[in-house]
Amino acid sequence: MLDLLFACRNLTRHRVRSAISLTAIAFGVVALLLSGGFIEWIFFAMRRDTIHSLLGHIQIVRTGFFAAGAADPFAFLLPETAEVLSAVQSASSVRMITPRLSFSGILSRGESTVSFLGQGVDPEKEKEVSRFVTISQGDALSSSDPKGVILGEGLAESLGAKIGDRIVLLVNTPSGGVNAVEGHVRGLFYTLSKTFNDSALRLPIATARELLRVSGAHTWVVLLDDTDKTTATLNLLRRRFPPSTAKIEFVPWYDLADFYNKTVTLYSRQMHVVKFIIAMIVVLSISNTMMMSVLERTGEVGTLMALGFKSKKILALFVAEGFMLGLGGGLAGVVLGTALAWIISAIGIPMPPAPGMTHGFTGEILVTPGLALVAFSIAAGTSTLASLYPAWRASRLNIVDALRHNR
């Protein structure tokens, strides 16, 4: 304890030098917090958008649907009502459960024809589940307008379709026949996935069932009140409805969000590079400062040794100084970085559309406690490490030679 107090006093003896080192450390911590916080925010926003536009938190499907469903969609239909449905609805963390029916077909408007991937959804419930399916023109689906269809922006563009246009949907039915329905474009939407915007349309599930001549749904999308409860709820549901008896499976969003998972892997790796660079800043700046300090205070070290200080004690003293510098710089950096993150988030960072997206977005910076802790530990840890060598040099000084420096 005395060591630390002593170290603090020594540091205040040479204010300019300490200030510069502190600035370097704090700069590193701020850089880490801001760049890391930006990436944390991207993860957060991407997770939120993916869940609230495409996936929901948990999807309930017939066993094997994701492996083989696209090849034989009508073999994997869920019934319209089931015991599972009401049981899931009444689970404590579940906010909502909504059915979706997926199919593909050909869409035509006048002379032009394109193929599409369709989703029949419950218009009212989907408003809440799909908060991040942004309606850019026209209106969202409504059950009072059963023939109103919303198109992805890219799909509408390749068809040349505008709000109010008549369109015809042509699909294969389970019996092998062909069925068609005439509808109109009620709105255009976009999500964070360009692929989805380019090929998808949504319409009320009642109309979709009529068109395909089926009942039921392919997926029940479960929305929870908190994303962090996904795994707990998933385990609960899986225990209650074992796949062997219920013939259904529960799939969490993170098993389906391929794009999200790959983004997290890639960006996390890039963050390691930034962390390494920042650790190097701290090491270089601290070893520089400590080296100067040792050289300058050779006489002082000699005096201390002559007074009976063991070389271990000298070592501890200098390491304590490095540690205190790291602690102070780290703290200052965390405070400053958090404040800056807060200000920048309030203004927003205009970002161009990322690969695979169609619309730009406004970035923010999310400093999580974990990130702050990592940044702080890097500062304190590396500065202690960097002070080891100068401290060792100081502790190895020859008393007589060192004393001679006092003139």
Add this chain to the structure above:
Amino acid sequence: MWKLAFRNIFRHQARTALTLAAISFGVIALILAGGFVQDIYIQLREAVIHSQFGHLQVYRAGFGTFGRRSPYQYMISNPERTVAELRQLEHVVDIMPRVNFSALLSNGRSSLPVIGEGIDPEKEVKLSSYMRIKSGRQISGADAFGILLGEGVANALKVSPGDQVTLLLNTPEGALNTLDLEVLGVFQTFAKDYDDRAVRVSLSAARQLLATKAVHKLVIALTDSNLTEKVAARVRQTLPPREFELKTWYELADFYQKAVDLYQRYFAVLRLIILGMVLLSVANSVNMTIYERTGEFGTLMALGNRRGDVATLIVVEMLMLGLIGSAVGVVLGVALATAVSSVGIPMPPVPNTNTGYTALIRVVPAEVERAFLVGLFATLAASLLPAFKASRRPVVEALRHN
């Protein structure tokens, strides 16, 4: 002055070494990070060109604007003549006609919307070096009724090489046409969204399906991607603009554009961080040096040296340090980049792609030059204020430090 400065920086070797380390580290970090990003650009570029787009694409005028809506009204009706004309140009390796169509692909139980391309098998195999055949085999000139499926298409329909599939589409006349084809192989490119929707058939099969002799585009392959601009200008001169329009690969590759955009920003931030780091470390050691040598500067001034001389001395010393540090950084950085490149960095799959890749670090002269200048100017900038302050000290007070 230069000689004195040179001697001064070797007076205190430990300190000089530390300052040099800081500068060199910054320069090395810049070269490595810059080379890594450059490599991403290059690999992505080659992947885009050699799996989907080729270097240049020629269409009938108006295809870019209206082609998506009415694709059959904007076709090149007499491709042979244009091909012969373009073949005269320098750096052109090959010219490949392609027909595009969107259709439903059916395995008998269900169907999937796909985007199809009718290609000249012999020529396209040479261009598509970044298209990996995962199972089955490549399409060849003899396969009039064969089809290649993207990995995602094959998975969705649960078909594998040898199976029969049916293509259903609207002909230019508005009628529905179907064609039974045999799956020859399954391909994988870097772009997952392409593999999820794309199929390839031979040009003759596509022409039969659409009942037409015309093609949508002529894809031009070049000897070197860097020549794209030059040849594009030449092609524009050759072809009458009222009849044809031209797009380069980078105008077509939306994913590439956005990735480059994103990485440029990312790299700008990284460069700023490294710049800040070099500035701070150098400022740190310059300050130390000058504080310690206060007495010496006092002596210099007492001997009649002007304040300007002292300031210049300090700046010249730092300039030398910056030069040496940056030069060492460039040498080490290039060496490291070469060493790392010979091993390769295994990378996880980028979002929207299926397979990981091996990253290299490219040594690009422009990036190296910029890294050198950043190192030099950061050092110089960091020395200005301390040099000014040291030279303003009253002589008597400075002398007392001795």
